[in-house]
Amino acid sequence: MEHSKLLLGSNFQKYREHPKWIINLIIWIVIALATLWLNSIATDWAQVLKDSNQEMNQAQLEQFKSFMIPITIISGIVGQLFYLLFAYLIVWGIARIFKSDVRKRSIFAGTLFALLISSLVAFVVVGIQAIVGLDVAQISITSLNIFDSGNKVLGVFNLQTLLSGYLFSLLLYKTCKLSGKVSIIFGVILVVLSVGFGLIGAMVQP
16 A cells, blocks of 8 residues: 555554544534434335335324334444454454554554444435435445435445545555555455445345
């Protein structure tokens, strides 16, 4: 990897030397909450119920939405926090295996920054879809299912997955100081696993 040409590379390098993360944590939580809220209001709940073979009248649908939106947001933010912890532990484990001298605070700061960038991109994407009226439960403008709304298999092939792989490689390379080859390999592994598990999930869903 060429140091000077890596987008966001200097940011990950900075978190190795100066692992400040409090402000990023606050921003990340705010963005995650905003994204979850946009997801909720941009979801066609009537279609969700229809896909589940359930029918409700308008009054029941409004009651269902008023219940599901806060539940979705609360469970989503808890899930995001667990994901942050899980991602940190994965990176920490890889760093230890390859005997990196990176500090734990630096790993946490770099991991949080990677998730912050991913969340920011997701927020922009969901925001665009909410503005133009595209149901986020059926389509994502960054995935191949933009050509076939509701196709869960095509929805797995998403540019945001590639972004996550890139950020993971940068985190390992610039923050943990692993070799470029090793960092790229783990980035590719992340993308392959994400697509693989996504395909399994898409195919077992009705």
